[in-house]
Amino acid sequence: MKKVSQKLVGQGYDVEHHHCSGNPNFLDGLVVPALNTAVIDGTAPPHAVDARQTGCIDEIVNLGQFWDESKLIENQAAILSCTKEINSRFQRACRILKAAKAVYDNWEVTNGEAMNYKILNNKILNN
Incomplete structure (x- = not known):
């Protein structure tokens, strides 16, 4: 998440950071107002998130292929x-x-x- 933020900031975008409520050192989400886009970590509780309009608005990116x-x-x-x-x-x-x-x-x-x-x-x- 931090690398994604750095890349976007490097491209000149303003990026809002949303930190984990359980550990403020962890970055759980990004919002890029100029792109009308948010990226969130929807893994394991307590903050599991499911996409609501998958395919038409939301997209799930499975990073599991890289572990x-x-x-x-x-x-x-x-x-x-x-x-x-x-x-x-x-x-x-x-x-x-x-x-x-x-x-x-x-x-x-x-x-x-x-x-x-x-x-x-x-x-x-x-x-």
């Missing part, structure tokens, strides 16, 4: 372990964010109940 299957098989255990860990961490992050939202919602209600809006409005109007 070295013997290296993948050789590293299968490490790949599976890494994938399992990524999924586990993603699920944990989702649970933590859900809990944080519950804490925030509770804080918002509590502060709203304690707020004296008459005093607040007077302070705002008199400053």
Whole structure:
């Protein structure tokens, strides 16, 4: 993805970069407004993406023909372990964010109940 971006920038295009939510060092997508084009990495969860209008608007480019299957098989255990860990961490992050939202919602209600809006409005109007 980075090489595609470099090539486009080298040709004078403005390129928007969309980084992975799980790891900002990874580039998951590019948008080239002048070409009305986007390129995304639609591989494995959490960000799997399927083309909706394949053939007429969207195009799937299979880069699988370029991988070295013997290296993948050789590293299968490490790949599976890494994938399992990524999924586990993603699920944990989702649970933590859900809990944080519950804490925030509770804080918002509590502060709203304690707020004296008459005093607040007077302070705002008199400053």
